[in-house]
Amino acid sequence: MEEFVTLTIDDQEVKVKKGTTILEAAKQAGIDIPTLCFLKEINEVGDCRMCIVEVEGRRGFATSCIQKAEEGMIVHTHTPEVLEARHIILDLILSNHKIECLTCTRSGNCELQKLAQKFNVQKIEFPGEMSKHTIDDKSPSIVRDFNKCILCRRCIATCKNVQEIGAIDCIERGFESCISTTYDNSLNDVDCTFCGQCIEACPTGALHEKENIDDVWTKLKDPDTYVVVQTAPAVRVALGEEFDMPIGTNVKGKMVTALKRMGFDKVFDTNTGADLTIMEEANEFIERVQGEGVLPMITSCSPGWVRFAEKNYGDLLSHLSSCKSPHQMFGAVIKSYFAEKYGIDRNKICTVSVMPCIAKKYECSREEMEVDGARDVDYVITTRELSRMIKQANIDFNQLEDNEFDNPMGEASGAGAIFGTTGGVMEAAIRTAVDTLENKKIEAIEYQEVRGEKGIKEATLNVAGTEIKIAVVSGLANAKKMMEQIKEGKSPYHFIEIMACPGGCVMGGGQPIKDAKTRASVDVRKLRADSLYAIDEKSVIRKSHENPVMKQLYDEFFEKPGSHMAHKYLHTKYWEKPKYELEEG
Amino acid sequence: MLEILEKLCNGEGTEYDIYRLEKLAINIKKASVCGLGQSAPNPVLSTLRYFREEFKEHAIDKKCRTNECKKIAKIEIDPEKCKGCSLCQKHCPVDAIEGEARETRVINQEKCIKCGTCIASCPFHAIQ
């Protein structure tokens, strides 16, 4: 029996389930109490004091994001006293915030800025000493600017409780409080995996990706460089959000047109690279199942996950597939097969990947991600960076006509498209592995058991008389569970897909940032993921091995999956890395 | 709160600062999460309540009647009480006291470092 309580908020009577907070109850009544530190189910701590309200009969103010509604409560959210207090709180937060709105990457999508606008802040009433910390931009992926931090702790909660890494915490105390790492080192030198979930959680510009926009513009403007761009599947279902389109709108057509207008010489699809990854990975899996190599095999296309594995499970790295990730593979193909076939000097090619991910910036910079002196991928830009570049180029995105990816190699299967969501890589791999092992074309290719938002999904398949147990995992907390199981020798699986970001790449650290209110009321993951599954459904070719580009690549260049050529260009190695490389100050 | 208080003690405060200080202290007390935040403004609030005049003196007259605020403290020799004995002049470490023979001494405010040595040395308690 559901218990309900009735309370009055701003003279509105509201009936809510017992256990609902005042904040939630107010939302039901159409009352929008301002918050800053609140992040549903992740950070509910009452830190920022913005959500305070008056409750009749109580001394002081109540923290509406934590205080549970009680029967008969009478709540006022905007009495003069509350308004004055809230205004002062916001003022104090702003007084220690580096106000750089004109040039900040979050301008227009900053929760602090929105509140300042809502409260009509004209000047800072209480200016005073400001924290001065050097910006941490040592890593290739992420930049930390504490001078913009409002100490909401949303990043810490995400890193510690959602991802279970805990690379950052609050150090020192009082005015010296600072969100930082152990010994106040750069994120580059501690256990940070560059998953970027903290960026998605941050309400201000205190955390953001390391930008490569200027690098890419320089290459685009250079008449001597042949610039090739590829876009990840997850990008096309989120890019539109930066242009006020509904969450999950598939803007592939417009995206291609925009990229062409920006001056890229060729616009390719990372989904094609994904198909290639499946060709190699399915083959590798079959080899391992048939005795050559250690099981369970784990996917390796998530560089945040790979970094996590290298730092924490250095002796279990043989479980990782030796396949490079789709964009790395495709980059290698562009600078070899494509360059050769179309007579372009490979040293003049610059490959750019548009990714939903900031760890990919680290991945493309890894020493071994090159063949014969040419980097597979030269630059990675995030979905957000692309949207900024489109705006810089004065392109009116919403008015663009649709276009298709360039040929050659412009085709990709539906299997390649679903790489962007948790369970997608597994489903794509199964479609190919099953057909290969059974030696026929299986019609039922949608594997619902690996779809959906659960952190750990399992299934057992019966393929050519063998039982194959698979698992699909997203979020590093769940990755840890899998690895501990393997460490103890108790893993029942043959094949595991691991993605560092909860929900998969659609929720990656480079995707458009959604504010706390949206995250509390909208299932962003589902909207974006469903869009990818829709692409798959509408695709004529839905299996990687049926993509004619694959036949072309193997016939003309790689011979067959797992060949010497394939290993040279499309496979990689992993090394145990130290968890911390600290400079003690 | 500290920064506003320092501003007042440096002679740079205004009456508006007193208003700001009180508003800030009241709201910190009301909106803080923990007991420390709820009680820390108390000394400020109670001194504002009982010694508001002194706050106003610091802000408007730039005067500190206890001479604790070194930046605005003024040490002056009462000409009625001064006997011209020159003891203060002899003890002043920066030679800030002017006057000859039996004249009443005067402190040169520009040179004075407000150390208080002269006050201690005057046998007639003519300096404050």
Next chain:
Amino acid sequence: MEEKCVDQRVKQETKEILAKYPQEKDQLIMVLNEVQEKYGFIPKQAQIVISETLSIPMAEIYGVITFYSRFTLAPKGKYNISICLGTACYVKGSQKLLDRAKERLKIEPGQVTPDGKFSIDDVRCVGACGLAPVFMVNDEVYGNATVKEFDEIIDQYMNM
């Protein structure tokens, strides 16, 4: 090589300390306390061992250490001078004692003299207000202190 041996020793000793407590996250402060007692600070190797054993991220341990003044990251001097700046002592002029300490030893509160002999800390009320102003050298309490007495006592320690 020599550093490695020290690291190994610290690791081993920290493990021994940890073994005395239940392996739960909430034991962190108890363990840090013992480590602080033993070494006079919390060595990095100790933090690593504690992190692995109690499953607490390094950043969190660092956060706890920097939050509490009880825990330090660098060793204190042989003679740690704590000067009370609590209300009663302050009103009785303990700031002058602190200034004198800084002047004589040429270090700031929180620092250690180059020879490792002295360190200064400004602390809040030690609870001996009747003896204000108060300063302590390690566990010795010196009450009703004047700057002159402070000088004499420091001289004594300097000659030790």
